[in-house]
Structures are given as structure tokens and as C-alpha cells.
Amino acid sequence: MTEGYEILSAKEYLGRLIIIGEDRSGDNQVVIYVITGRSPSSQARRLEMKLGGIWVNPIEEEVLKEGNIDLLVYPPILLSRGIAVSNGKQTVDIKACFEQSQNPKEILNSSLCHWAYEPDAPTFTPRISGCILPGKKAALSLIKRAPDGSSIKSYYDIPLIPGKGKMIATYEGANIDPLPSFSGEPIDVEIKEKSPEETAKAIYNALEPLESKKDFRVAVACIFSKNPGSDQYDISIINRHEKI
Numbered sequence: 001m002t003e004g005y006e007i008l009s010a011k012e013y014l015g016r017l018i019i020i021g022e023d024r025s026g027d028n029q030v031v032i033y034v035i036t037g038r039s040p041s042s043q044a045r046r047l048e049m050k051l052g053g054i055w056v057n058p059i060e061e062e063v064l065k066e067g068n069i070d071l072l073v074y075p076p077i078l079l080s081r082g083i084a085v086s087n088g089k090q091t092v093d094i095k096a097c098f099e100q101s102q103n104p105k106e107i108l109n110s111s112l113c114h115w116a117y118e119p120d121a122p123t124f125t126p127r128i129s130g131c132i133l134p135g136k137k138a139a140l141s142l143i144k145r146a147p148d149g150s151s152i153k154s155y156y157d158i159p160l161i162p163g164k165g166k167m168i169a170t171y172e173g174a175n176i177d178p179l180p181s182f183s184g185e186p187i188d189v190e191i192k193e194k195s196p197e198e199t200a201k202a203i204y205n206a207l208e209p210l211e212s213k214k215d216f217r218v219a220v221a222c223i224f225s226k227n228p229g230s231d232q233y234d235i236s237i238i239n240r241h242e243k244i
Contacts, residue, residue, distance in 0.1 A: 011173025021165025
């Protein structure tokens with residue numbers, strides 16, 4: 001079933017999110033990346049435009065050091081011959097593979113072949129990744145831990161349809177320990193907004209916690225692109241600490 005962003009409101013903690021799709025006009029391919037975090041080190045971050053994409057950077061260096069910096073600071077979105085997106089440093093490898101194929105699922109398969117889930121026991125956070133190539137071609141990937149400790153790797157071709165998107169997250173949504181990993185196919189969502197600013201705001205507002213619940217929001221980034229692989233990008237970023 002296709003939903004608006006109500007699915008975000010219904011879950012207490014989804015972790016990191018990726019949505020790939022197309023705006024209602026069909027003119028723009030859309031990539032959305034969301035950070036939510038429970039720990040002080042996860043909260044002490046912001047999204048910034050630099051070095052050919054969007055990077056997660058610290059706002060409080062000392063607080064950030066309380067966590068695993070290797071997992072907390074990375075480029076979630078890189079722009080070159082397409083759009084690469086992920087919840088970790090694997091984004092660099094996805095971008096590096098853009099010249100190898102015009103098939104987005106093949107690019108993810110090749111670039112992620114040496115990657116596993118994150119080494120943050122006991123949670124073992126999944127690695128979520130995606131890419132969009134010229135010609136309206138897109139894919140998503142999920143790498144999560146199997147009961148025996150190996151990696152389960154799933155790849156999904158994503159059809160780009162006006163007003164539709166597909167979402168994956170790191171977690172299922174329950175705020176319990178250890179956090180249950182996302183499972184099943186990417187979730188259908190509607191992309192109703194006409195601009196990245198409206199989209200980022202709608203996502204950020206949908207993640208607002210219920211009364212008496214903790215606010216886990218950290219940042220939202222949204223890209224509209226008429227031609228991934230070119231310089232035609234319209235980007236909006238919301239950082240929670242800048243709204244306070």
C-alpha cells in the first residue's frame with residue numbers, strides 16, 4: 001500500500017532512512033536522506049554541503065568522540081555521474097563504481113561486495129544504500145546481520161514513477177534494545193511536494209515525536225534532480241540544532 005509520510009509518524013525510532021522516487025510532475029528524480037539518533041554522539045551532528053555532495057559533520061567534537069566516529073562521520077550523498085546515497089562510508093565506493101555499469105543494481109552489488117553490517121554490537125546496524133543514474137534508473141540495497149553472523153545482502157530495482165517513492169530504514173521502528181533491523185521489501189510512500197524545501201519540511205514534521213516522547217530528529221536532506229549525472233540539482237537541508 002502506498003502511504004504518505006504517516007509511516008514515519010507511526011514509528012518511534014527508524015534510525016536512518018533513504019527514500020528514492022520521483023516528484024509528482026515526473027520532471028525530478030528525488031533522493032531523501034534522514035538521520036535520527038538516540039545517543040548524544042548521534043545527536044551531535046549536522047548535514048552540510050561540501051566536496052561534491054552532502055556530509056555528516058560534528059557540531060560538538062567532544063560529544064561525538066563518545067561514539068564510533070568511523071560510523072558517525074561520512075558522506076551520505078555524493079554527486080557525480082549519478083546520485084549515490086547511504087548511511088556510511090560505502091557511499092564513496094558506490095560513487096566510484098558509476099563508470100563500471102549503467103545498471104544501478106549491478107553498481108550496488110559491485111560496490112558493496114566487501115561491505116557488511118556495521119560492527120556496533122549488539123545492534124549490528126544494517127547498511128542501507130541506493131543510487132540513481134541518468135535515464136531514470138534506480139536501486140536500493142540493504143545489508144543486515146544473519147543469525148549466524150554472516151551478512152544478508154538484498155538489492156532492489158526501484159521504478160521511478162511520478163509522485164511515488166520507495167523507502168528503506170535501518171530499523172523497524174520499535175524503540176527497544178537491541179534495535180530490530182528493518183525487514184521486508186522497501187516501503188511505498190507518496191511524494192506529494194513540489195520542491196525539495198517542501199519535501200524536507202514534510203519529512204521533518206512527520207518525524208515529530210508524540211507528546212512525552214523523546215525527539216530523535218537530527219537532520220533531513222532532500223535532492224531534486226532533473227538529470228542525475230549533471231549539475232542540475234536542487235537541494236534542501238534541515239538540521240535540528242539550527243532550528244532551536
